[in-house]
Amino acid sequence: MATDREQQLMRHAFALAQNGPERGVNPRVGCIIATPDGTVLSEGWHMGAGTPHAEVAALSTLAKDAARGATAIVSLEPCNHTGRTGPCVDALLDAGIARVVFAASDPGRHSRGGGARLAAAGVDVEGGVLAADAEALLGDWLPTARLHRPLVTLKWASSLDGRTAAPDGSSMWITGPESRADAHLLRARHDAIAVGTGTVLADDPSLTARDADGVLLDAQPVPVVFGRRAVPESAALRRHPHPFTHYDGRDLSHDLSDLRDRGVRTLFLEGGATLASALLRAGLVDTIVAYLAPALIGGDRLALTDIGVRTIDDALRPQLTDVTRTGDDVRLTLSMKGNR
Known part of the structure; x- marks a missing residue:
């Protein structure tokens, strides 16, 4: 002793x-x-x-x-x-x-x-x-x-009925400025930020952390892209302060392990639904942060697609750990512990 x-x-x-x-x-x-x-x-x-x-x-x-x-x-x-x-x-x-x-x-x-x-x-x-x-x-x-990968936080912003865009594809802005500012602070607290190639091609995100005036915050997450399609030479993320890392996404466990070997301990997953659903199906998400706006949109542009649930008994049931009001919206934070 x-x-x-x-x-x-x-x-x-x-x-x-x-x-x-x-x-x-x-x-x-x-x-x-x-x-x-x-x-x-x-x-x-x-x-x-x-x-x-x-x-x-x-x-x-x-x-x-x-x-x-x-x-x-x-x-x-x-x-x-x-x-x-x-x-x-x-x-x-x-x-x-x-x-x-x-x-x-x-x-x-x-x-x-x-x-x-x-x-x-x-x-x-x-x-x-x-x-x-x-x-x-x-x-x-x-x-x-212990996990041999970064801790993964999945974030989305949706209407009250779970839509991340209107039927015509428009999505700016479902949530209000307070939620967007809060999400940028979360970006800055993570080592890396990830999207799928579909999101890159559809939205051309910069994947930077910014203040309300659009000025870059001191801490910037490393951009990561998953998907088999090429990132256009004109993509905004190519102007990110850090060079982006691109994986084809065929083996997400291997890709995440490689990110950890590069020093990435925390990964902020911004979209889209295909990548988010694949990581959930694989049990590779640790935390969910969902911003819900008091709006009803309808349609089929959901935050998630197939996550392997076939009956109600199969439903993933993350543990609610925090509820915070951000302007007119609500931010829900949930732990996937027990669902991995």
Whole structure:
């Protein structure tokens, strides 16, 4: 069991971790090397992809053999794979570390298992120390590592009867300015924003996050397009601050996994109905944000198409987590947990 001093040092490791970048493919991690009685020998944190991991950063400040017999306190289980850098497990073993205390377990496909390997090599290992605090620190990195894909938020704006456009195809504007401003703030809070090629060809969206005056917000999501058709050379998204990524959408699970490998943890899905329905059918949507306007349109231009429901018993039933009024509209936020 971790001592009071080790728990105190773990909290300091959490603080060290926050010196690292908040976004990107890698997590924030802090590490402290201490003597068995709790005297700190060195400390370090991960500063971003391609830089030394926290354990290596801490060890690098010590003379050879200075860490032999010492304890490593790490906010995340030491990694067990070779990526841009070598396995932290190897670095700890080479340094002669005798005990490792870590908080959250690493769920990564290739990086997990470090604790077990250390224990097999004779190192005293204590995991799960202040794990809840570590999970809060890791934020959305942890669920995306477990899912091997970004967290996906599906957003639509529709009339009260679920129509996203009138029978003639016109859709500007179903919802009011307050809802549109709110949606742009949501765009800015996500790493990437996605649409299908049908939406690109029909609406020519810019996929930028803007204020009420049309000025670009500081944070801009990376544009992503799914579909087999080409994006026109004149498309507005080609003028986006970030270059767009294009997938044919034949294997959505693979595409989302690739996005995560590129550092995308959160994906904001704007449309259209074909792409949204495909992701729902595949169980790849985590949150739904629906703006409902007090308008009735009728017709067949629905927010969704076939999502695999054949009887009422098959209906997807997301959990309502928030209801907020945005001007004359209502924003519903729902969790798909339990429907994946």
